[in-house]
Amino acid sequence: MKKLWKCSVCGFTMEGEEAPETCPKCGAPHEKFEALSEETAKKVYDSYVTNDIHMELVTLTEKIINLSKKGAEINLDPACLAIFEKAEAACYVLKEMSKAEIAGHIAKGKW
Numbered sequence: 001m002k003k004l005w006k007c008s009v010c011g012f013t014m015e016g017e018e019a020p021e022t023c024p025k026c027g028a029p030h031e032k033f034e035a036l037s038e039e040t041a042k043k044v045y046d047s048y049v050t051n052d053i054h055m056e057l058v059t060l061t062e063k064i065i066n067l068s069k070k071g072a073e074i075n076l077d078p079a080c081l082a083i084f085e086k087a088e089a090a091c092y093v094l095k096e097m098s099k100a101e102i103a104g105h106i107a108k109g110k111w
């Protein structure tokens, strides 16, 4: 696993043997970077994967919500409508849960 460096000014993280000369985001000098411990770096790398999965879930649930709304508008019969309404409600909850989880990861520096 490569070293992971974090800018203490803005939180930008970067892989490498050494910290960059300046922070690409905020321009802070080399000395403002700190190497993350192996344990913290592993959590950050693991969260890259789970954050991507959560973002994909947000995209997929939005797709299902839009499809469900389209199906509900047609209102073919009560059973059909009930499925679309349940799908929309369930996907809304999942979408918001994934968004909140991503926000939690960011707040904890797992990004």
Ligand SMILES: [Zn+2]
Residues within 6 Å of the ligand: 007, 008, 009, 010, 011, 012, 023, 024, 025, 026, 027, 028
């Ligand atoms: Zn920075």
